Amino acid sequence: MAFPIRLFKYSTNGPEDTTPLDRLRTEEGFEADDVLAVVGKSEGNGCVNDFSRTLSSVVWHSRIPPTSIAVFSGGTEGALNPHVTFVVKEQGGESTGVVALVGRTRKFEPEEVGSSVQVREVEKTIKGMMAEANLPPSLVHLALCKCPLLTTSKISSILAKGLEPITTDTYSSMGSSRYAAALGIAVALEEMSGSDEAIAEGLRSGGESWSARASCSSGAELDDCHILLLAGEPHEVKPLPERKRLGISSGYMKDAIDAQALLAILDPIAAQGGRVVQVFVKAEASPSGLVRNKRHTMSTDSDVHSTRHARAAVGGLVAGLTGDTAVYVSGGAEGQGPPGGGSLTVVYEVA
Amino acid sequence: MAFPIRLFKYSTNGPEDTTPLDRLRTEEGFEADDVLAVVGKSEGNGCVNDFSRTLSSVVWHSRIPPTSIAVFSGGTEGALNPHVTFVVKEQGGESTGVVALVGRTRKFEPEEVGSSVQVREVEKTIKGMMAEANLPPSLVHLALCKCPLLTTSKISSILAKGLEPITTDTYSSMGSSRYAAALGIAVALEEMSGSDEAIAEGLRSGGESWSARASCSSGAELDDCHILLLAGEPHEVKPLPERKRLGISSGYMKDAIDAQALLAILDPIAAQGGRVVQVFVKAEASPSGLVRNKRHTMSTDSDVHSTRHARAAVGGLVAGLTGDTAVYVSGGAEGQGPPGGGSLTVVYEVA
Amino acid sequence: MAFPIRLFKYSTNGPEDTTPLDRLRTEEGFEADDVLAVVGKSEGNGCVNDFSRTLSSVVWHSRIPPTSIAVFSGGTEGALNPHVTFVVKEQGGESTGVVALVGRTRKFEPEEVGSSVQVREVEKTIKGMMAEANLPPSLVHLALCKCPLLTTSKISSILAKGLEPITTDTYSSMGSSRYAAALGIAVALEEMSGSDEAIAEGLRSGGESWSARASCSSGAELDDCHILLLAGEPHEVKPLPERKRLGISSGYMKDAIDAQALLAILDPIAAQGGRVVQVFVKAEASPSGLVRNKRHTMSTDSDVHSTRHARAAVGGLVAGLTGDTAVYVSGGAEGQGPPGGGSLTVVYEVA
Amino acid sequence: MAFPIRLFKYSTNGPEDTTPLDRLRTEEGFEADDVLAVVGKSEGNGCVNDFSRTLSSVVWHSRIPPTSIAVFSGGTEGALNPHVTFVVKEQGGESTGVVALVGRTRKFEPEEVGSSVQVREVEKTIKGMMAEANLPPSLVHLALCKCPLLTTSKISSILAKGLEPITTDTYSSMGSSRYAAALGIAVALEEMSGSDEAIAEGLRSGGESWSARASCSSGAELDDCHILLLAGEPHEVKPLPERKRLGISSGYMKDAIDAQALLAILDPIAAQGGRVVQVFVKAEASPSGLVRNKRHTMSTDSDVHSTRHARAAVGGLVAGLTGDTAVYVSGGAEGQGPPGGGSLTVVYEVA
Known part of the structure; x- marks a missing residue:
């Protein structure tokens, strides 16, 4: 189901x-029961032993409705500010300009993580969510997905079955789980072909197929994929006079210093007197070892993981261009x- | 002496x-003997045990004239590219638009490091350099200073004298050595009062007095301060027709995400069809723990030093706005x- | 009150x-209500941003009685195994050979943390615990203390009162809070003079006064000090025939590689056919920068905190000598x- | 050629x-020209971006004869002391009890690194060295090998040839290069079969075939393998009366806390009044994730590399048992x- 929403961040x-x-509650008049999703940045290392992410998950899942989802992404390197963004159902279901849909895949067997099965299940779930809400793929600007990873015990259970773990x-x-989820999103949002060949080739190529609207993060605390879609409202919006209208745009950074991609979205918002509520952006160290043909050292630094470097750098750029450090910059x-x-x-x- | 210079980076x-x-040599026709200074970013952690800085110093000091200086700043976090910038004397001493002056203070006793003695010596040396070249302080846009630090053995020698180390x-x-050098620069460039009271107060306040044109870094490999001044040429410039004219501007970032400060310098350059050759910028974690009133986590991260975070974030912003990752972003x-x-x-x- | 105890670790x-x-419950027949204390090693960095410690505190405090204490020490570097040690009341209060006492000081004002007030309160609390149980200081072999630290907001509140934070x-x-607690323990256990001068001198010297039986760790989650004393039983022990007798010994490592100190305790245990249940040991990088007159690099490593180095090294030694990696090695x-x-x-x- | 040697460390x-x-020179009367090998521990992270290793290589290779070798292993975690061990030719070629042989393989093509070609070349070189010196494999107690790694540019050159890099x-x-070298050593020292099948199976198994006398480290600064063999002297030793006799023993630690393996070597030395000159030991995080069936966290720590953990822990144990922190503990x-x-x-x- 698609709910008109408000976005608040703290x-x-x-x-x-x-x-x-x-x-x-006190500032905006919304209750925990109105929360469809909490999307947060917590201040751990964003890697395997990020217990800030687990801690946030533990405390938040006890506060929001069981059908709602909590997606925490670790790592607030550089100037970034630890924060949470609430996606809440608008009161009375009035139009706001942006709708949200929340869904879950079935649980995955360990050997399915990172495989074409995960791709297909994510695809199927998103297609089902869009169909039920009568929402065309073109209106979806963000598919945020939290997906499982392989723990040591899951890897052991795969081996015990005589299967080969990814x-x-x-x-x-x-990374394998994020990538499979991203391919599922790309197919569902019609950014790539959904043929078996295309998916097999995508999984083989390791990163060459991609979605400009996917944002995936992995965690040990779930066996299924939790999905949040944010989309423009399919019908014309007549917001209540005392409330402002929301808008949503998407694009992609072609590298870690692509200020133009951001400005191409921010400038039109500024031109119409709008105010940025939240930026959702993914960051990674270029696998080629180069940014605009110059060597970077993110992948040869054995002291600091490359995802930490990438979040810090992209975070500095996004915060600089928006004047806000509470932005959702996610690594991997x-x-x-x-x-x-x-x-x-x-x-x-916008007003 | 003030030499008209060219700047090349690799x-x-x-x-x-x-x-x-x-x-x-092959691309620009300059020899090692023409090099007044090598200013580089090397890819270590930029902290105490940064052996990349020592290694660069060792190999470069054997290649450039003994009166020239090599300033290496460790840390190319995020998208930053390890590189060197050569400050070379223009052939034939022809005007270029920018001049460089190189100088050194006397060697410091260990107990003088970080003290008002260091402030006064840096001030005196810079004033002497400017006077000899007949250069007014207002034309100086960058005072780059490499200064000593206290090693364990220097601290022991201070204690052995019955004195109190800083x-x-x-x-x-x-940090103490960088700060003392920065105060000396601020006084010499007439950015703050040179009274004994002002210097004492500056040293006491720990960071509230400052220069917008100082860039200091510390290292264990020297006992004196090495200084490079870059300034606009005092006389009208008539560059040779086949060479381009250089220009120099300065300002300051008021915080780690101050894109406006950069744009205020970059926009006029772009407007006149100019090309940025190099950006020299300093970065640090805000001591208040806040950036624009929002908490940052650079200073509570016990895994990654705050200077590494700060370089990554500011580097991401500067590289994004200039489209170039080979910029001189220095921490502390x-x-x-x-x-x-x-x-x-x-x-x-400019053409 | 002094309870005869059993110790189990998992x-x-x-x-x-x-x-x-x-x-x-299933293996030993004890319930959560029997737990006097949970003393654990969790797998974070053991420093400021160790969220593993917070996470363990959150989940454990909801499982044990409110008067019981949970002391988690972060950092299982090297071969160390994350584990918990339960201190449980023996069934029926039968003698076991070792008794435990649990207590708390009053809550501290922020400005009292690290001061002589904290020293005196810890001293007073321990003396009160021992007096109530009629236990002489000489029988106490371990005083484990969890104590508060200064958060940014506590520091602000001190400054707001016009006071000087430590x-x-x-x-x-x-470190300041750990040290003040350790001095309080040293005085209560009669390891140092309790005169005002001795305490003032101890606080001034920063580490030269010490207790061989104190083990302190700081955390942001409490405002008072939580204290666990482990002591030999004051009366002759007649354990039930089907249970084994417990013993307790203490000493101190004079440096990070002091195998002899360990062997001096372990050898007599082995000689009587005993089995080591748990080792509690503190570790730190020698402040002199030397171990047996040779330089160590723990304090000049800007990538890995010295407490992490120290735990790994001491943990390797203790695990090697006991054949067990689930030992309580705490840093600072x-x-x-x-x-x-x-x-x-x-x-x-012992049997 | 096999030279009777002395070992000195500083x-x-x-x-x-x-x-x-x-x-x-001043303490022992040996010159740089007498140095067959410098084997050192430098204080970097021991990983890819360890510039301490490069720095040591640069400065040492300019000081020792061109046919001599310098093997630097990065990482002095925990209590370990940065130091160098000199292997020097005994004056007059007099017997000492221990001999050293130094050799090099041919240079490797990038695609050969980590392959059976590297295994065979190391095997061939060592066999040649032993044959020339008429030394049976059983007398060799240490085969120290420095071997090449794949840099980004070497990987590119492999791909450019249309080949598959390892x-x-x-x-x-x-790790691949260290492992191939270790297999070559194992075959040459008759610790495993040298059949093609055995080598292929060894390369496939990734660690199940091993030598108890190999110690390999990789570096970017060479294209061939540099090899140092230390062996007991084949003939009866009659040392000069004023010099002491050297002895050499080897074994292996079965896990990171195997104190018994060390004591099995150290106790007999102590029993005959001997003095340990140097310990050479390799350390790694157990690939199973367990040490004696208990979980370790070295491999899930995204902040500190597992080799750093392993060196710190094993270093603590070896230093504790020998009372000396200047031991050669090498990771990987x-x-x-x-x-x-x-x-x-x-x-x-021994005397």
Whole structure:
């Protein structure tokens, strides 16, 4: 089902801080029950041993409705601010300009993670969500997906079945799962062909097929994929006079320093007097080892993981161009934008 | 003495890579003997145990004239590209639009590092350099200073004299030395009062007095301060017809995401069809723990040092706005720009 | 009150894993209500942003009685195994050979953290616990203390009162609080004089006064000090025939590689056919920069914090000598053993 | 050729410190020309971007004879002391009890690194060295090998030839090269079969075939393998009366906390009044994720590389048992001892 929504964001004092719910109530008049999704940045390393992400998941899942989803992405490197974004159902279901849909795939067997089965299930779930809401793919500007990873015990269970795991490296399984989810999104949103050949080729190529609207993150705390779609409203919007209208745009950064991609979205918003509510962007170290033909050192730094470098750099750029450090910059962009770049979505408000 | 100069920059393949000298010769026709200064970014952590900086110093000092200086700043986090910038004397001493002056203070006793003695010596040296060249302070847009730090053995020698070291922490001495040098620059360039009271107050306040044109870095490999001044040419410039004219501008970032400060310099350059040759900028984690009133986590991250975070974020912004990752982003901005911000200088070329 | 106790330890699958309570029940027949204390090692960095510690605290405090205490120490570097040790009341209050006492100080004002007030309150609380149980200081072999630290907001509140905080650095406040608690323990256990002069001198010297039986760790989640004492039973022990007798010994490592200190405790246990149940040891990088007159690099490594190095090294040694990686090796040993060394307590079981 | 040798070791003040050569001359009467090999621990991270290793190589190769070798292993985590060990030719070629042989393979094509070609060349070279010196494999207690790795440009050149590189990950190529070298050593020292099948199976199994006497490290600064063999003297030794006799023993640690393996070598040395001169040991995180059936967290720590953890832990144990922190603990033990353990050699001196 597609709900007209509002978006509110609040800084947090730590991964365990749920006081933003109080501000949502007192400042905006919404209750925890109105929350469709909490999408947050927590301040861990964003990698395998990021316990800030687990801590946020634990405290938030006990506060929001069981059908709602909590997606936490670890890592607020550089100037980034730990925060949460609430996606809440508009009161009375009045039009706002942007709708949200929340869904889940079935649970995956460990050996399915990162495989074409995951691609197809994500595709099927998103297509089902859009069909039920009568929403064309072209209106969807963000498909945010939280997906499972392979823990050591899941890898053992695959081996015990006599099957071959996609990888025996826990960290590397995070990328495989993100990539399979991204391909499923790309097919569902008609950004790539859904033929078996195309998917097989996509999985083989490891990053050359991609969606400009996918934002995926992996975690150990779930076995299915949790999906949030943000889309423009299919019908003409007549917001209540006292409320502002929301808009949503998307694009993609072609590399980690692609200011133009951001400005191409931000400038028209500014031109109509709008205010940016939230930027959702993916970041990664260019697999070629180069940014605009010059060497970067993100992938040869054995002290700091490349995803941390990439979030810090892209975060600095996005925060600089928006004047806001509470932006959703997420690392690990396999299939979510072109190699070395990342998907990009902006939600904004106009008078 | 003030030499009209050219600026050339080249990416490096590693801290020990001096092949850019070959390119300087074959591509631009300059020899190692023409080099007044090598200013480089090497790919270590930029902190106490950054051996990339030492390695670069070792290999470069054996290649350039003994009176020339090599300033290496460690840390190419995020998208940044390890590179060197050559400041070379223009052939025939012809005007170019920008002049360089190179100088050194006397060597410091360990107990003088970070003290008012260091402030006064840096001030005196810069004033002497400007006076000899008949250059007014207002024309100087960058004072780059490499200064000593306190090693464990220097701290021991201070204690052996019965004196009190400014700090017993090696890392912290890097900041004290940078700050004292920055105050000396601020006084010499008439950015702050040179009274004893003002200097004492500056040293006490720890960062509230500052220069918008200072860029200082500390290293264990020297006992004096090495200084490079870049300034606009005092006389009208008539460059040779086949060469382009250089220009230089400066300002400061008021915080780590101050895109406007950069654009205020870059936009006029673009308007006159100019090309940015190099950006020199300092970066630091805001000591208040906030960027534009929102919490950052650079100073509470016990895995990655705050200077690494700051370089990555500011580097992402500067590279995004210039389209170039080979920019000189240096961490540790005590007294070099306002707290949480940093000094900013741009050298550019116009037809 | 002094309870005869049993000690059981279990590996954990992650900081949020409370399944050891199930094993305690099914394997040993004890309930969560029997737990006096949970003392655990969780797998974060053990520094300021260790969210594994917070996560463990959150999940465990909801499982044990409100008067019981949970002390988690972050950091299982090297071969160390994340685990929890349960201190449980023996069934029927029968003698076991070792008793435990649990207590708390009053809550501290922020400005009291790290001061002589904290020293005196810890001293007073421990003396009160021992007096109530009629237990002489000489029988106490371990005083485990969890103590508050200064968060950014606590520092602000001190400044708002016009007072001087002991430090404005959050990380450094962890050490100050540990040290004050350690001095309080040293006085209560009669390891140092309790005169005002001795305490003032101890606070001034920063580490030269110490207790061989103190083990302190700081955390942001409490405002008072939580204290666990482990002591030999004051009366002769007649354990039930089907249960084994417990013993407890203590000493101190004089430096990070002091195998002899460990062997001096382990050898007599082995000689009587005993089995080591748990080793509690503190570790730190020698402040002199030397171990047995040779330079170490723990304090000049800007990539990995010195406490992480120290835990890994001491953990390797203790695990090697005991054949067990689930040992309690805790970092930050200010006043808990001599500088560069650490307090050391072993609980063992004999037939 | 096999030279009777002496072993001397000295702490260094930093990676660029070659002053130990002065001490070698003044304290022991040996010149740089007598040095067959310098085997050192430098204080970087021991991983891809360890510039301390490069810096040490640069400064040392300019000081020792061109036919001599310098093997630097990065990483002095925990209590370990940065130092160098000199292997010098005994004056007059008098017997000492231990001989050294130095050799090099031919240079490898990039595509040969990590392949059976590298295995065979290492095998052939060592067999040739032993044959020329008439030395049976059983007398060799340490085969120290420095081998090449795949840089980004080498990987590109392999791809340009239309060949498949063993890995496209620079870091991972370090392990592949170490492993191939270790297999070559295992075959040459008759620790495993040299059949094509055995080598193919060894390369396939990734670590299950191993040598108890191999110690390999990779570096970007060479294209061939540099090999140092230390062996017991084949003939009866009659040392000069004023010199002490050297001895050499080897074994292997079966896991990272295998104190018994060390004691089995150290106890007999102590029993005959000997003095340990140097311990050479390899360390790695157990690939199973377990040490003695308990989980370790070295491989899931995204902040600190597992080789750093392993060196710190094993270093703590070895330093504790020998009372000396200047021991050669090297990380990355693929094929150098059993999985999770490491090869172990001790050189000692007896009156």
